Amino acid sequence: MAKYWREDIETMPREDMKKLQSERLVKQVQHVYEHVPYYRDLMDKKGVKPDDIRSVDDLYKLPFLSKADLRDAYPTGMLAVPMKDCVRIHSTSGTTGRRVVAFYTQHDVDLWDECCARAITAAGGTAEDVCQVAYGYGLFTGGFGLNGGSQKVGCLTLPMSSGNTERQIQFMRDLNATILCCTPSYAAYIGETLHDMGLTPDDIKLKAGIFGAEPWTEEMRRTIEASLGIKAYDIYGLTESSGPGVAFECEEQTGMHINEDHFIPEIIDPETGEVLPEGSVGELVFTSITKEAFPLLRYRTRDLCQLTRGKCSCGRTLIKMCKPMGRSDDMMIIRGVNVFPSQIETVLIEQGYSPNYLIEVDRKNNTDTLDISVEMNTEQFSDKMKDIQEKERSLASAIKTMLGINPKVHLVSPKSITRSEGKAVRVIDKRKLHD
Amino acid sequence: MDTIKQFSVFVENKQGRMAELTRLIADAGIDLRTLSLADTRDFGILRIIVNKPEETEALLKQNGWTYKATSVIGVKVPDCPGGVATVLEALNEVNVNVEYMYAFVNRTPGRADTVICVDDEQAALEILQKKHIDILTAEEAYDI
Structure with missing residues (x-):
């Protein structure tokens, strides 16, 4: 060969x-x-x-x-x-x-x-x-x-x-x-x-x-x-x-x-x-x-x-x-901190989540907000509300350790985040709409 | 010793998701025996007990719903003041914690059939039996 x-x-x-x-x-x-x-x-x-x-x-x-x-x-x-x-x-x-x-x-x-x-x-x-x-x-x-x-x-x-x-x-x-x-x-x-x-x-x-x-x-x-x-x-x-x-x-x-x-x-x-x-x-x-x-x-x-x-x-x-x-151009500046989607993805996969996620950045009352929706699989789903909330908190804290800023994590059901056939859309920055 | 199979289905906070789920079940000719919805800002968990658990599970799986099959205890609580308290006190005696509970739509006068999810099923069943509190069997719950 x-x-x-x-x-x-x-x-x-x-x-x-x-x-x-x-x-x-x-x-x-x-x-x-x-x-x-x-x-x-x-x-x-x-x-x-x-x-x-x-x-x-x-x-x-x-x-x-x-x-x-x-x-x-x-x-x-x-x-x-x-x-x-x-x-x-x-x-x-x-x-x-x-x-x-x-x-x-x-x-x-x-x-x-x-x-x-x-x-x-x-x-x-x-x-x-x-x-x-x-x-x-x-x-x-x-x-x-x-x-x-x-x-x-x-x-x-x-x-x-x-x-x-x-x-x-x-x-x-x-x-x-x-x-x-x-x-x-x-x-x-x-x-x-x-x-x-x-x-x-x-x-x-x-x-x-x-x-x-x-x-x-x-x-x-x-x-x-x-x-x-x-x-x-x-x-x-x-x-x-x-x-x-x-x-x-x-x-x-x-x-x-x-x-x-x-x-x-x-x-x-x-x-x-x-x-x-x-x-x-x-x-x-x-x-x-x-x-x-x-x-x-x-x-x-x-x-x-x-x-x-x-x-x-x-x-x-x-x-x-x-x-x-x-x-x-992928770099987001959130509350003065440089954030790359790849950093967030690394944490998700380390914590056993799928690489299907969506990052939404917005500005509310002059403060940047960072919301991350992540798909969970059937094994990660729990019948108990507090277990899911605990998973969201622990993922948020792992992301905070990586980025230095606190995100709000939302666990969503499998396949609910739109799949891409070309380049994936991972980030929606709504702050631009207000400027 | 008898426990009831309950399905907890993850429901995103999107308009129409609950209707979609219940219609899916209805169209398969499955009857909802009872249900309870727990909700947060982002999502809900719909807990259901049905007359045909096997068919329901296959249906949920095929249609890509995120769910968990859990076992819960059905208790025939006497429909009188102190009925629920007696049950909970019994569980408390052996340090069994209640995760959540909800009721069946009652069909038997004098009885409030209740679904209880606990952290230690074995201990709960033993103490209820010891205290002569009647358990609702799976067959009774599914109403076969």
């Missing part, structure tokens, strides 16, 4: 990789400066010329790009080639504001497929496998991204898209799917549905899952692995950077290897913009170095993350990023 998709790149010594990155960076900066007036203006304002960028060590000189810049430049302001040279677009969901549209030439699509092929190979995928892609197809990058990677590896690809869960399971069984690609919350739902249908992991042939596009915890990984009888691999990417496949997990499951021959990562202090040394926690910034249509230099992802270049048992030399600890 092939262990790597591109052994030469994935196990390249650091010095060679740095040389390759430097060559590509210099070209990418020239390409952007020449073809993207928006970024050229940013560079001019900062007094940086393409000639100032001679290697990756000069990266810090370049100005940052933010999501706000991409919205300003909507729809084609960041396009670096004539539109006629592009073959496809994808777009963000636009839930946090105006959409961002990303463009791809055939070359860009090929490189993206290549990145996803590496992810599938790292998850044990080969041309012998049947890969079920249950990410949404369309403007969202998940479906097409993994579809491209799967075909490149030579897997039989099932382009299911998301939804119609019983049909997913039927195809999974009838065609002996071995790899599942979707969001982690949908994977959890497929696992639940499988059990509801009276089936067990023995009734399916899945061995691995590649899950991304939303934050998930180690606890959720274990839940999914048990319910589907698989090994679950994380994958990272964002529409702005092409889509999933910027980074992928290997069998060690201790962070995702970044495809450094296409993307240079940095960690910065989100307040000052200063580049932080390896191992620090800060905002993840990506610079594309091989893109034609939609190259982004020093794009601020708003994901809080940590990079490590320790030796990995898989043999890859590609730098690893940890699971994003939260996205600055």
